[in-house]
Amino acid sequence: MSIRRPDLAPDPSLSRAEMESLQREIARSAVFTDDLGFDPALLGDPIARATADAPSDPDEAADSGDRTDGTTPLVAGVDQSFLLDQDRALSAIVVLRPAGSEWEVVERVHAVTPLEIPYIPGLLSFREGGAILAAVEELSADPDLYLFDGSGRIHFRQAGIATHIGVMLDAPSIGVAKNLLCGDPVDSTEGLAAGERVPIEANADVEGPDDIAGDETGCEGHDAADPDWPTIGYAVQSKQYDSPNRHVNPLLVSPGHRVSAATAADVVLAFAAGYKLPEPTRLADAYANDATKKHDS
DNA sequence: GCGACAG
DNA sequence: ATCTTGTCGC
Numbered sequence: 001m002s003i004r005r006p007d008l009a010p011d012p013s014l015s016r017a018e019m020e021s022l023q024r025e026i027a028r029s030a031v032f033t034d035d036l037g038f039d040p041a042l043l044g045d046p047i048a049r050a051t052a053d054a055p056s057d058p059d060e061a062a063d064s065g066d067r068t069d070g071t072t073p074l075v076a077g078v079d080q081s082f083l084l085d086q087d088r089a090l091s092a093i094v095v096l097r098p099a100g101s102e103w104e105v106v107e108r109v110h111a112v113t114p115l116e117i118p119y120i121p122g123l124l125s126f127r128e129g130g131a132i133l134a135a136v137e138e139l140s141a142d143p144d145l146y147l148f149d150g151s152g153r154i155h156f157r158q159a160g161i162a163t164h165i166g167v168m169l170d171a172p173s174i175g176v177a178k179n180l181l182c183g184d185p186v187d188s189t190e191g192l193a194a195g196e197r198v199p200i201e202a203n204a205d206v207e208g209p210d211d212i213a214g215d216e217t218g219c220e221g222h223d224a225a226d227p228d229w230p231t232i233g234y235a236v237q238s239k240q241y242d243s244p245n246r247h248v249n250p251l252l253v254s255p256g257h258r259v260s261a262a263t264a265a266d267v268v269l270a271f272a273a274g275y276k277l278p279e280p281t282r283l284a285d286a287y288a289n290d291a292t293k294k295h296d297s
Numbered sequence: 298g299c300g301a302c303a304g
Numbered sequence: 305a306t307c308t309t310g311t312c313g314c
Contacts, residue, residue, distance in 0.1 A: 121302035
């Protein structure tokens, strides 16, 4: 849980333009392909996990991406809540380890920090990032993967809160949002069955990580003449009702850092436990809420 | 000026 | 995100 890039800290005292250029730098440092350091299949498949838990050959285990200590990957869920006075944010982190067909809570930490700036769409990490980093400092575990409440690559500058913190920690990270910030679903996202997904592709609202420099033409980075919009995330149906009357909206999942969009969606589905939110984020949300109540009382 | 957007 | 009761539909 060491901070590898303190130079990229979400300083709330920066000007808006400085925040945005920092996000462009973060997007250039971000890796939107799989570089997890472990096999993500270990998260979803109890059988693959059981096999990996008792590797016949140590070298084989290393090749398959097993942790050096032979344990299964640690996955952290991160979520924020706000104190009653509205002046402070509370960030909660719950660390899970796959155990059998369920998960074991390895650690829970939280931190409270003052809120410096209001919520501005696109600049969420500058409002909540300080609290998250304070909570990360409290961790004694070293998670292999982080799930954040909010967007990652689905962001105007492809540097949402999951990307910002993931790059700072140089840890694999995923953004799990309940609403779409930008980008376009390639198909309707209504009436999806549990387990289904629809790609979200970039549009003109999303700057490309390449020519993010000085484009005054308004096409903001992508070649409007030859639109080759990349898939920046997925609408993921983590839960659905059977009857036609009641329905659940899909989650909007995107890579934070060192994860592809497809794997990010796979991971979220692997942590679906009958609730809309994946277990790490759901437990972090619950923990944040009752920690907030205790602080208020 | 209007649009328009995570938590 | 947060302030809030009941209420409709699983």
